[in-house]
Amino acid sequence: MAAAPPFVPGVVSPVLIKRLRLHGINIWKLILAYCSTNKLPFTIKGPLCKKSGFFMLNETYKLKESIDVFVSETESPDKVLIIFHKMTTRDRIEIIAGKGVAEFLALLDGKTTTVDILSKLGNFDNDSAASLIEFLSSQRLIVNFTERPPENQRYKRQIAYFDDLILDRPGHSTQEQLKSKHVTIFGCGAVGGSIAEILGRAGVGEFLLIDYKRVAEGNLVCDTYSTRKDIGNYKTDVLAAFLNTIDSNINISTINEQLLPHTDLSSWIPKNTSLVINTCDEPYIGHTSLKIGRHLHQQEIPFYVAGGFDAHLMSSGELIFPPFTPCIDCAQKTFSVALENWKPTYSSIEDSDENISFETTNNYIAGGSGGFVALSAFSANLASLRILEFISGDSSINFNTVRYEYLINSGFTTEFEMQKQENCCVCNDKI
Amino acid sequence: MFATTKFRLRQSIGIVANQNTIEFFRANTRTSVSLKMKPDGVIDFLRNFNGKNSLDYICQLLPKTPPDQIEKIALFLRDNFVLIEHDLDYTTEYISYYYRLLNLLEDFFHRTSDVIGALEKISKSQVAIIGLGAVGSHISLYLARAGVKKFILVDPDKVDVSNIHRQAYSESNIGELKTTCLERKIKEISPHAIIKKIEYPLNKDFFLSQEFPTDVDLIINCADEPSVDYTSSIVSEYAMSHTIPHIVGGGYNLHLTLIGQTIIPYETACYKCFDSKLTEINAIEFLGIRRLDRENRKLGSFSPLSGIAASLASLDAIKVIVGANNFLLQTNKRIEFNSKTKTFNAIDVPRNPACPWCATNRHLKK
Numbered sequence: 153m154a155a156a157p158p159f160v161p162g163v164v165s166p167v168l169i170k171r172l173r174l175h176g177i178n179i180w181k182l183i184l185a186y187c188s189t190n191k192l193p194f195t196i197k198g199p200l201c202k203k204s205g206f207f208m209l210n211e212t213y214k215l216k217e218s219i220d221v222f223v224s225e226t227e228s229p230d231k232v233l234i235i236f237h238k239m240t241t242r243d244r245i246e247i248i249a250g251k252g253v254a255e256f257l258a259l260l261d262g263k264t265t266t267v268d269i270l271s272k273l274g275n276f277d278n279d280s281a282a283s284l285i286e287f288l289s290s291q292r293l294i295v296n297f298t299e300r301p302p303e304n305q306r307y308k309r310q311i312a313y314f315d316d317l318i319l320d321r322p323g324h325s326t327q328e329q330l331k332s333k334h335v336t337i338f339g340c341g342a343v344g345g346s347i348a349e350i351l352g353r354a355g356v357g358e359f360l361l362i363d364y365k366r367v368a369e370g371n372l373v374c375d376t377y378s379t380r381k382d383i384g385n386y387k388t389d390v391l392a393a394f395l396n397t398i399d400s401n402i403n404i405s406t407i408n409e410q411l412l413p414h415t416d417l418s419s420w421i422p423k424n425t426s427l428v429i430n431t432c433d434e435p436y437i438g439h440t441s442l443k444i445g446r447h448l449h450q451q452e453i454p455f456y457v458a459g460g461f462d463a464h465l466m467s468s469g470e471l472i473f474p475p476f477t478p479c480i481d482c483a484q485k486t487f488s489v490a491l492e493n494w495k496p497t498y499s500s501i502e503d504s505d506e507n508i509s510f511e512t513t514n515n516y517i518a519g520g521s522g523g524f525v526a527l528s529a530f531s532a533n534l535a536s537l538r539i540l541e542f543i544s545g546d547s548s549i550n551f552n553t554v555r556y557e558y559l560i561n562s563g564f565t566t567e568f569e570m571q572k573q574e575n576c577c578v579c580n581d582k583i
Numbered sequence: 584m585f586a587t588t589k590f591r592l593r594q595s596i597g598i599v600a601n602q603n604t605i606e607f608f609r610a611n612t613r614t615s616v617s618l619k620m621k622p623d624g625v626i627d628f629l630r631n632f633n634g635k636n637s638l639d640y641i642c643q644l645l646p647k648t649p650p651d652q653i654e655k656i657a658l659f660l661r662d663n664f665v666l667i668e669h670d671l672d673y674t675t676e677y678i679s680y681y682y683r684l685l686n687l688l689e690d691f692f693h694r695t696s697d698v699i700g701a702l703e704k705i706s707k708s709q710v711a712i713i714g715l716g717a718v719g720s721h722i723s724l725y726l727a728r729a730g731v732k733k734f735i736l737v738d739p740d741k742v743d744v745s746n747i748h749r750q751a752y753s754e755s756n757i758g759e760l761k762t763t764c765l766e767r768k769i770k771e772i773s774p775h776a777i778i779k780k781i782e783y784p785l786n787k788d789f790f791l792s793q794e795f796p797t798d799v800d801l802i803i804n805c806a807d808e809p810s811v812d813y814t815s816s817i818v819s820e821y822a823m824s825h826t827i828p829h830i831v832g833g834g835y836n837l838h839l840t841l842i843g844q845t846i847i848p849y850e851t852a853c854y855k856c857f858d859s860k861l862t863e864i865n866a867i868e869f870l871g872i873r874r875l876d877r878e879n880r881k882l883g884s885f886s887p888l889s890g891i892a893a894s895l896a897s898l899d900a901i902k903v904i905v906g907a908n909n910f911l912l913q914t915n916k917r918i919e920f921n922s923k924t925k926t927f928n929a930i931d932v933p934r935n936p937a938c939p940w941c942a943t944n945r946h947l948k949k
């Protein structure tokens with residue numbers, strides 16, 4: 153950092169900028185880093201980006217909502233230190249600028265054009281404004297609001313979130329993208345139902361819901377969607393009706409059949425589905441996921457194995473989308489290898505004379521798996537965070553395949569990362 | 584210990600036989616306890632604890648094992664939530680509607696009578712939820728599903744179309760009071776629920792001007808207008824003066840999800856303890872700095888994040904209601920969830936011995 157300055161401090165030469173840019177170097181980052189380490193003032197001069205600058209001045213920009221701006225005095229009376237604090241990542245960017253810059257930032261409201269802001273402020277030259285805008289854009293501190301469609305009242309808060317977080321496109325385009333998604337959900341129990349609710353509220357346009365069971369009394373304590381009047385009806389139908397009360401435009405189809413080893417999945421899962429989510433933990437989520445996951449791999453359809461099942465009441469589940477992630481076989485193999493010498497036996501207490509009462513009380517197992525809606529909703533929210541990150545096409549997504557597990561009585565989170573196995577032909581073929 | 588005592592092996596316990604120890608894995612809480620004993624025949628031995636055989640009877644079945652040893656093992660396993668003392672049967676209603684919750688509660692108690700007591704506490708408790716937005720609306724329904732039947736719901740607002748993407752309302756609710764909508768939704772789950780609705784904003788004279796019941800077992804503050812800090816300080820001050828457990832300030836704080844703090848008055852760090860600790864932290868971080876004011880700043884929001892805050896607040900709420908205070912997760916801690924890294928970051932906030940609110944003895948305060 154203490155190397156010779158790449159430019160004359162205080163004045164940034166346009167020639168130098170051009171040269172650096174040719175080498176693909178982020179000049180502003182470089183200059184800033186230099187200035188801030190050496191505590192140098194920073195001003196922008198010269199006919200910088202004249203052409204694009206003119207264009208920029210007629211556009212409207214908005215300072216991202218998640219950026220907090222702090223201002224503090226400096227030794228120089230006409231200069232202030234401006235700190236941009238990104239709430240999302242806790243990153244800080246600092247610049248030293250004229251006092252007018254702070255006022256200018258406060259007026260970047262997404263409604264007023266840059267020219268109008270400048271005329272309001274007076275005494276601020278166009279070139280500096282253009283280069284400031286360019287700097288702010290390059291640092292992802294502002295969003296271009298020119299030619300925005302009218303504000304979408306229903307999703308405006310979520311669009312603001314996307315604007316801040318997903319850098320690939322404006323927030324309203326991400327919102328439209330969600331609308332075009334088709335999601336298939338195996339299992340409409342507590343976790344499946346809650347994921348469907350979260351995705352439906354977020355604006356996913358189409359669902360296929362699969363479950364053969366009917367709502368029972370004991371489901372109400374774990375579900376987010378079933379009510380007393382629904383007891384006895386198919387879970388798929390109850391969930392579909394619930395989703396349509398949230399948004400009457402959601403398209404939903406249902407299958408009320410049990411997933412069996414010989415089920416022909418190609419007749420169930422439409423080829424255009426964007427994502428399949430498995431929450432089917434009977435007889436065991438590992439078995440159902442293996443069958444579904446292998447089929448989806450053939451079809452190149454992304455897969456999410458949800459958490460929240462027995463013994464994993466507050467777990468996240470994981471995205472399976474080879475070759476970006478381990479395949480379903482490898483994901484499961486990671487567990488079986490890690491737990492090779494750890495095989496717990498769950499003893500059932502034989503209770504022949506009470507079989508009758510067991511039937512009437514559906515799934516009750518004395519001292520068995522616990523749960524209630526807050527736990528299943530926790531798993532569903534953690535899963536939905538990942539699912540929405542994926543289907544909204546956030547290119548900064550990280551494909552590490554980690555299962556997070558929140559511990560009910562300690563508040564610690566454990567992380568378990570799934571690995572591609574050495575001899576797997578699926579995982580080692582395509583890369 | 585009476586010879587007639589009956590124990591039941593909990594079926595969520597996974598048993599792993601090692602060479603000289605037996606590991607008991609509690610699958611609900613994902614914790615383990617180990618016991619030094621020979622693994623041979625241990626499962627058959629434990630199967631005798633079926634909730635029907637008395638300790639005496641089991642001793643008769645196993646004449647070769649000294650009775651005091653059987654009793655010692657049984658007590659150790661009971662104290663470690665492997666066996667539960669079956670001293671009272673669950674009713675059919677509890678089993679059919681709440682069996683999942685029953686099984687969860689067995690991880691907090693040593694006797695079935697205590698589990699039943701916990702369910703009764705839930706159904707008799709009165710919970711106030713202030714602010715029925717992204718966090719509060721979901722908490723209300725979660726608690727209703729867990730069996731809470733008495734609510735005080737506070738919110739002056741009507742449902743707006745922009746609420747639906749993250750709050751527990753539907754399209755047909757638009758324009759209706761949030762309190763009325765939630766009352767209806769709670770009754771669809773729990774027809775006999777008793778709900779007091781207050782459509783008044785949480786401000787300085789809220790507790791004076793409203794007939795706010797004093798027999799409240801828990802207050803959860805999710806109101807964030809004008810700010811979470813403002814509403815929480817008012818709610819906390821009231822709750823401290825009436826020694827009411829409360830959960831404050833949870834929710835969506837920009838992109839870092841703040842998990843609400845659970846406060847047991849005079850036992851855990853109070854709002855003021857948190858406040859002074861955070862002021863101290865902020866003072867170092869933002870020395871001599873002013874925040875740039877921006878008009879009409881509309882922060883983004885995202886339902887999985889408020890959902891995580893709502894679910895964790897509800898879990899602590901149930902623990903408070905049943906008196907499982909040892910297992911509370913959000914006391915003496917300020918916890919944030921980072922959506923990018925999917926991790927929780929916690930700052931310890933112990934009770935401040937010089938706290939103006941809670942340092943003095945509660946009896947003196949009263």
Ligand SMILES: [Zn+2]
Pocket residue numbers: 478479480481482483572573576577578579580
């Ligand atoms: Zn593989």
Ligand SMILES: [Zn+2]
Pocket residue numbers: 852853854855856857934935938939940941942
């Ligand atoms: Zn205090």
